[in-house]
Amino acid sequence: MMNLKMMEDGFRMILEGMGEDIHREGLIDTPKRVAKMYQELMTGLSGDTKAEDILKTRFHEKYDEMIVVPNIEFASMCEHHFLPFTGCAHVAYIPGDCVVGLSKIPRVVEFYARFPQIQERMTRQIAELIQKVLQPRGVAVVLEASHMCMTMRGVKKPGASMVTTQLLGRFKTDEKTRAEFMSYIKPYIRH
Ligand SMILES: [Zn+2]
Numbered sequence: 001m002m003n004l005k006m007m008e009d010g011f012r013m014i015l016e017g018m019g020e021d022i023h024r025e026g027l028i029d030t031p032k033r034v035a036k037m038y039q040e041l042m043t044g045l046s047g048d049t050k051a052e053d054i055l056k057t058r059f060h061e062k063y064d065e066m067i068v069v070p071n072i073e074f075a076s077m078c079e080h081h082f083l084p085f086t087g088c089a090h091v092a093y094i095p096g097d098c099v100v101g102l103s104k105i106p107r108v109v110e111f112y113a114r115f116p117q118i119q120e121r122m123t124r125q126i127a128e129l130i131q132k133v134l135q136p137r138g139v140a141v142v143l144e145a146s147h148m149c150m151t152m153r154g155v156k157k158p159g160a161s162m163v164t165t166q167l168l169g170r171f172k173t174d175e176k177t178r179a180e181f182m183s184y185i186k187p188y189i190r191h
Pocket residue numbers: 078079080081082083147149150
């Protein structure tokens with residue numbers, strides 16, 4: 001359960017610590033708004049949804065070719081700086097004995113985006129969940145994202161993006177499978 005009051009008080013202290021006048025008109029409700037915003041952005045922490053449940057509805061199908069879901073837009077929050085990182089996920093799997101509805105893969109991406117995150121971990125979590133629940137012959141996840149903590153501060157490289165990959169099963173062991181996947185997602189990669 002999230003403690004909105006605690007988040008609100010905490011953000012008020014951040015503003016005060018910055019030397020801001022927390023009583024001026026524009027800021028008076030800001031701590032409350034920020035608390036509500038974090039509640040929305042960090043729904044993963046609420047524990048209301050179990051990741052496994054997203055893939056609960058499965059269909060038994062004799063389909064053993066690659067299923068590719070490219071270009072899934074997401075926005076998450078870097079846990080080191082609490083600034084957003086945004087981009088696209090590209091996911092593929094080769095089914096074992098079941099498949100899931102097309103909308104479920106983007107929901108998995110969305111689920112893991114709603115935590116304080118790092119891109120590397122998010123990439124691995126998406127792949128591991130699909131592997132665990134669907135037991136496919138292989139899973140591939142590629143995330144490409146640009147990080148506000150890189151573009152607004154520090155090295156200040158506007159537009160700089162990072163690519164992370166997690167390959168499991170046949171995508172890891174078979175070069176041809178990997179090449180086929182890469183050819184599908186190539187048009188979407190900006191890098
Ligand atoms: Zn960061």
